[in-house]
Structures are given as structure tokens and as C-alpha cells.
Amino acid sequence: MEPDDPPPAPPPGTQTLARGLSIITAVAQGADTLKSISTETGIGRSTAHRLVQMLIVAGFLRKGVDNSYVLGPSLIEYGFLALQQNPVPFVARPVLEQLSQKLKDTVHLAIRENDEVFYLDKIPSLRGAEMRSRIGYRMPLTRTGIGKALLLGEEHASWERCFQSDHERYGPGPADAERFLTVMKRYTAMGATMDLEENEPGIRCVAAPVRDGSKSVVAAVSIAATRPYMPMERMRALVPVMREAALDISTRLGYSAVTAGANRPRR
16 A cells, blocks of 8 residues: 555444544544544544443553543553564564663664554663653654664665655655665665664664564664764764674574675665
């Protein structure tokens, strides 16, 4: 499905399920009252109230402070189960912890989902610097270092499509398509990518792709810090460090470095 295609209609007979899922999504995105849930989902208040009560009984929602609605314990439980069924976060965690201890800066692990960055893990900076990323957060592929790393190994046409998708979804970015493609070709040769405050002012990062036994890019790892801790000299020095960390995770996932030459992007 192309990024601008409308979402598919729910299969016949699944309207109640679709409405329940849309309520969970609305609450996850900040709707915390019956009125706001009804407004966000387009579901009538009486129907929304019945579905909310059902979701509370099932543990998918719960009442928070001031009788607001928040996500419930069942979603926390299922979230952990979902992580356990994905080997990447568990295999990568020891490597992320080593990077955090060694470099003192924020470490991220992410995958690509629906042409966006989806954060699977984050270890905050030991220097106290904060940034808006968090586990479960989504960001643009073409404006984050970790997103660009997820695109390494793909055809140039895919880079262009993702650049246009981010332009439409997030608004105009700091670079045009031609410059983005030129930079991506350089990153491909380098085996790592950078974010020079393209996504968040004052935040820079260096990232590298993680591959599995099929040689496909399945995740990416990054180190991020505020500009004073990330001068260009340090960013260049971190390129081999991040490549090595990504290779360590990749090897644990069955990737063989001997076949690395087979992973160059097709043109």
C-alpha cells in the first residue's frame, strides 16, 4: 500500500472490533475523556461509552486520575509479550548497555514500521541530556540518523519514495530530494549514517544498520547527544564504533560478515 492510499475498510462483520481498536488508538494518542474519544473516533457517545466500559473490563483501558481514561494493564502485559516474540530487542540489549556505559550518551534501537522509525529500546544519556524519543515513539525515516540507517541497502527509488512520504507526512524538511540522495550514497559507502540536527534542533546522532541471517536490514542502532558533545570530529570517530556495535548485534541474529559485500543497494 502506498503512503497516500486510504486505509482499507474493515472486513464485513468486524465493525465493533474496529471501533474498539480505534478507541484504544485514540486513548494512546491522548484522548482521555469520553467526549474527546468520541470526537477523535467519530463514534457516538453512547456507543463509545459502552465500548469503553467493555475495554475497561478486559483491562485494555482503565480509569486514571480525575476519571480520565488511560491505557490498561493488559496492554502492558501484551506489550512485553510482543517484545519477547521479537528477538531483536533482547539480542541487542547487552550491546546497547555496553555502548551506554562506554559513551555516556543516549542509545537507541529501532525498526522500520509503515515507513516510519519505530523505537524498540532506549537507554537515556548518563550526562542528563533529554530528547523527545521514547520506546514506542515514531519518527521520520529520512530525517533521523537511525531512520537513514534503516534505509541503507535499499534501491534509490525507495529512498526517493520515503523522502516524499516524509515530506507529505511531516512537512518540508531541511534538505531537498537531490541532496538527500547524494548524502545517502555517501552513507552507503560509509556503512553508517548521521543526523545533523535535521530532526530535532540541537540533537545529533550516528547510526548503523543491523542485519539478520537473511542479510536484510531488520533494525538500526544509534548514539545521540546534544551538539556540544557531538562535534563533527567525534561523529566521524563514532562511525566505526557504531558499525562494530551493529555488526555485533547482527552476528547474534545470524548475519555473516563474510557476505557483507552482497548487501550493497541495487540501482
